[in-house]
Amino acid sequence: MPTGVAIRDVREHLFAAAERVLVRDGAAALTSRAVTTEAGVAKGVLHRHFPDFDGFLAELIRDRVARLAVDAEALHAGAGTGSVAGRLAATLTGLFGSVAVGLVGLLIFRDDLRARLRADYPTGVPLLADIVEMIAAYLELERAAGRVAADADPTLLAHTLIGSSHLLFAGRRDAPPAEAEVAELITSILAPVLR
CATH class of the missing domain: 1.10.10 (Arc Repressor Mutant, subunit A)
Structure with a gap:
């Protein structure tokens, strides 16, 4: 330029x-x-x-986390409609099919970046922790609507869904998994608690 x-x-x-x-x-x-x-x-x-490169990367992560609010709002607004597994598959395919997998890899790869974000995230991996929170809140809404079992643990389910989905997307250099593959994984995880 x-x-x-x-x-x-x-x-x-x-x-x-x-x-x-x-x-x-x-x-x-x-x-x-x-x-x-x-x-x-x-x-x-x-x-x-930006003060330095890790400062730039920390702001990139914070910016992308802030953008999750739009995805969370759309997911939560649809609670009680459609298929629970289908809504989650579409959401997670959109999230992990984008740059999120790369950002998580970046956070794992750069110790100084994680340290810089530690004030905002005393535990967990930034971005992943926010996605878990978003999914757990959605599952709580579905539980309140009677579509997820009353004794289900939304946070535990969210951790399981995020970890499994991330592994499905991570390390693929060809094409990301199709939404149908993600839906199959989610359906198998949620089968015992879906009503």
Whole structure:
């Protein structure tokens, strides 16, 4: 990008570039130079807007976690309608089929990044913990509606669903699993508690 050309939303431009590098090349390839090269900007642009690269990555994670609110609202609004397993399969396919698997890998790969986010997340893995919370809240709504057994533990089920779904998506370099495959996994996990 030529000097002096304004970028409308520098943060989002850099975040989008980081996600492309992460999805295409993996967590090990995500460097400040890779991000700025992908974004078509000078390396100094990143450091002008963020204190350092881990600060940039922490803000990327926080931004993507904030975006989960839209997904959570849509999932929760649909409680009591459609198929529980189908709604969860669509939601988890959308989440893990995007950049979420790469972001989780990044969090596992970078100790300093996890340490920087520890104030916001004293336990658990950022992003995954938020997805668990979103799914548990949905299952609680379905339990209140009588579609999930009264003695079911929504948080335990959410952990099981997230862990299993993440493993289904993680490490695939070809195509992500189809929503039908995710639905089959979710249906088998939820079968004992669905009413």
